[in-house]
Amino acid sequence: MxxxxxxxxxxxxxxxxxxYCFNDGPKFTDYYFNNKYKNYNTIVVEEEAExxxxxxxxxxxxxxxxQIYNTSYVVGVxxxxxxxxxxxxxxxxxFMLNELYKKNQLISILMPIDYRLYRKYGYEHCYxxxxxxxxxxxxxxxxxxxxxxxxxxNHIKDMLEIENAYLDNLNGRVIRDEDYYENLFKDVESEExxxxxxxNGSSDGYIIYFINGESIFVRELYYKNxxxxxxxxxxxxxxxxxxxxxNIMSPVDDKIRFILSNPRNVSMKLKPFMMxxxxxxxxxxxxxxxxxxxxxxxxxxxxxxxxxxxxxIFKINLENNKLSLESGNFEYDVEFNINTISQLAxxxxxxxxxxxxxELEENKxxxxxxxxxxxxxxxxxxxxx
Numbered sequence: 001m002x003x004x005x006x007x008x009x010x011x012x013x014x015x016x017x018x019x020y021c022f023n024d025g026p027k028f029t030d031y032y033f034n035n036k037y038k039n040y041n042t043i044v045v046e047e048e049a050e051x052x053x054x055x056x057x058x059x060x061x062x063x064x065x066x067q068i069y070n071t072s073y074v075v076g077v078x079x080x081x082x083x084x085x086x087x088x089x090x091x092x093x094x095f096m097l098n099e100l101y102k103k104n105q106l107i108s109i110l111m112p113i114d115y116r117l118y119r120k121y122g123y124e125h126c127y128x129x130x131x132x133x134x135x136x137x138x139x140x141x142x143x144x145x146x147x148x149x150x151x152x153x154n155h156i157k158d159m160l161e162i163e164n165a166y167l168d169n170l171n172g173r174v175i176r177d178e179d180y181y182e183n184l185f186k187d188v189e190s191e192e193x194x195x196x197x198x199x200n201g202s203s204d205g206y207i208i209y210f211i212n213g214e215s216i217f218v219r220e221l222y223y224k225n226x227x228x229x230x231x232x233x234x235x236x237x238x239x240x241x242x243x244x245x246x247n248i249m250s251p252v253d254d255k256i257r258f259i260l261s262n263p264r265n266v267s268m269k270l271k272p273f274m275m276x277x278x279x280x281x282x283x284x285x286x287x288x289x290x291x292x293x294x295x296x297x298x299x300x301x302x303x304x305x306x307x308x309x310x311x312x313i314f315k316i317n318l319e320n321n322k323l324s325l326e327s328g329n330f331e332y333d334v335e336f337n338i339n340t341i342s343q344l345a346x347x348x349x350x351x352x353x354x355x356x357x358x359e360l361e362e363n364k365x366x367x368x369x370x371x372x373x374x375x376x377x378x379x380x381x382x383x384x385x
Contacts, residue, residue, distance in 0.1 A: 001088075003095045006042040006054065013051040014042060021078035031190035035183055036385060041072070043096050045079075045088045052083035055092055057100075058385060061175040064107065065347060065375075067287055068175060072100055074110035075385050093121045097279065097306045106284040107345070108277045111384070118275055121306055124339040126276035126346040127172060127379045132248040132256060133267040136216075136240045141261050144231030146200030148207075156181040158203035159222075166222040170251055171347050171377035172276075184208075187385075193219070196235065204228040207235070211243065218248040220382060226259065251380040274381050276346045278338060281310045282325045284345060290373055295319045298369045301335035310338060316373075323373060333366050344370065347377040 006014060015033050018024075024032070036058060045053035057072035074096070079088055100108055112118050115125065151159065156178050167173050174180075188195055188208055198205035205228030208220040216239060223229045233256075236246050250256060252270070257263055278284055281302055297317045304310035312327040336344075340358060343349045351370030355362050 001091075002046045003091050004044060004046070006039040006044045006051075008039045010044065010051055011037065011039060014044065014054050017051065017054055017078050017080055018076055020080065022076075025191075027190045027192075028187075031186055032385060035186055043092050043099075045083070045092060047083060053079040053088040053092060055096065057096065060109075060383065062107065062109070062172060062381075063175055064172050064345075065288060065377075067289075069107050069287075070105055072105055072108050073383065073385075074108060089117075094306050097121065097277075100279045101307050101309060104280070104283075106278070106280045106287065108279055109381070110275050110277075111273065112275055115272070115275070119339060121277075122304060122338040122342065123275040123277045124342045125272055126343060126348040127272075127274035127381050128252055129249050129271050129273045129380070129382075130252055130254060130257075131267075131269045131271045132246070132250065133269075134246045134248070134260070135265060136237060136243055136246050138260065138262060138265055139233045139237035139246065140240070142230040142234040142237065142259075144198070144200065144227045144234060146198050146204070146228065146231045148196045148198055148231065148235045151185075151195040151197040151206060153182065153185060155197050155203065155206075158197065159206050162203065162206055162222050162224055165224045167251070167380060169378070170253070170380040172379040172381055174381060174383055188219075196232075198223070198228045198231050198235075200227060200231070205232055207232045209236070211239070214243050215245045215247060216243050218246065221248055221250060221256075226255070229255065230259065249382070251378065253378050276342050276348075278310070278342045278345050279307065281338075281341060282314065282327075285316065285323045285325055285373065288323060288373060290318060290321050290323060291375075292318070292372050293321055294372070296369060296372075298334075298366060299330045299332045301332040302338060302341055303335065304338040307338075316369075318369075318372065334360070334363065344374040346379060347375060348379055350374065350376040 041057040043055050044051045055077040056075050060071055060073055062069050062071045193210040195208050197203050205223035209216050209218045299315050301313045302310050313330050313332050314325045314327050315330050317324045340354050351367035
């Protein structure tokens with residue numbers, strides 16, 4: 001058995017594994033392997049001259065706690081059936097985590113099919129979304145002064161402006177650019193979806209949706225103002241002769257629930273969406289700007305079974321709005337595993353919740369220090385591969 005990065009000539013082999021393990025359909029698979037796949041970001045297991053397992057590391061930039069980080073989004077973790085049960089996923093994950101550390105990446109994300117598979121490797125739940133399930137007739141009362149038109153590539157700059165305005169106060173989001181949106185158009189087309197833009201003098205909202213039988217799945221509904229939101233909800237209602245239900249995925253702080261005529265008829269579910277992991281604890285903390293010029297320190301023991309450089313006792317010093325870390329044989333104030341550290345670092349939980357989840361007796365001084373450097377925020381991300 002050999003674990004390594006894929007060679008350029010092995011694309012077809014990896015596509016065959018993807019096809020076998022995922023039910024994406026040929027149009028999406030062709031889109032993905034022509035536009036997203038990179039052999040140098042793909043890890044494989046070779047057994048007897050055959051590729052039997054793979055995962056891919058799609059590259060994004062994420063804005064986390066007012067800093068921008070290059071990050072690897074782990075996708076396509078898959079193994080052919082004849083090679084399952086041999087521990088290849090564990091070997092690939094361990095190889096991957098240490099390669100990301102060597103590449104100087106500080107964080108990583110993944111969308112799990114099962115949280116239990118990835119918690120053991122230090123990934124932890126860090127992102128939620130709200131899923132609305134709405135009877136389409138409950139959208140009949142919305143009106144707006146604008147109109148909807150099918151979006152084209154020349155609308156990309158407008159879509160970027162809408163997205164930036166809509167997500168301005170949210171943490172952990174992907175930094176998108178024009179290339180991202182060009183790929184997004186191809187992605188949506190490959191899944192037979194639709195993109196429309198709301199115009200009221202200027203473009204002030206857009207919607208990405210898919211018609212699945214009698215349901216409409218809304219993947220993104222971004223807007224600058226409530227008039228644009230109401231116009232797009234009315235647009236969805238215009239499908240009432242085709243569809244009965246509308247499912248909308250949105251950030252936890254979205255405003256849809258405030259304008260529904262009868263929210264008691266609407267199902268609103270908090271849906272776990274994405275896991276995150278700290279790859280380099282020391283460098284991540286030292287990259288932060290802390291909104292306090294207080295001089296203080298904390299000693300924390302970090303348990304990480306897969307990246308030995310994190311598996312240490314660290315003294316964290318805060319001075320002049322910056323953190324510095326040194327490792328050593330210190331007497332520590334608190335011990336957390338890398339899962340809890342990741343939730344803190346992604347601002348998904350606060351210090352008190354970290355103590356509660358680890359069933360520790362609260363230490364006010366430690367919790368106050370943790371809350372200085374890890375401020376709980378609303379996280380949002382909406383990338384699928």
